[in-house]
Amino acid sequence: MSNGDQLVLMYCKTGDEPQLELHTINHNVYRLNTQGDIVWQVQRDDSNHPPGWWDELHRQARAEGLDGAREPFAEFLIEYADGSNNKTPMETLPLIDMWVPGCRIWLRGSAYQQYTLDPDTGIAKNVTKWPVRPW
Secondary structure: OOOOOEEEEOOOOOOOOOOOOHHHHHOOEEEEOOOOOEEEEOEEEOOOOOOOHHHHHHHHHHHOOOOOOOOOEEEEEEEOOOOOEOOOOOOOOOOOOOOOOOOEEEEEEOOOOEEEEOOOOOEEEEOOOOOOOOO
């Protein structure tokens, strides 16, 4: 970020990652200051979904023997003011994305969910249209 802070998404796609606590895996985006201290840990705003949506996901996961629904954010997408973004069609996840004022930060989540992230507050607003239709 322009002041030296970093937005960090903690996610491993290999399947070899250690099992993290349920809250941590579902809130896996952080803002770190230049000293590496946590400024915020992402908070989800799923108010565009029906009440009890997360409870139902947790219920289904527990019925399968899990401790709850594990739905981490999987990647950032930076959308610039001119509509362009930081990805090309063949690109995989870059290690570093460049944020500039006026960008929109998209977080793509598991279960086909899309969020926009406010880098100042750490609130990720779910903007997925309901009902979810996988592509």
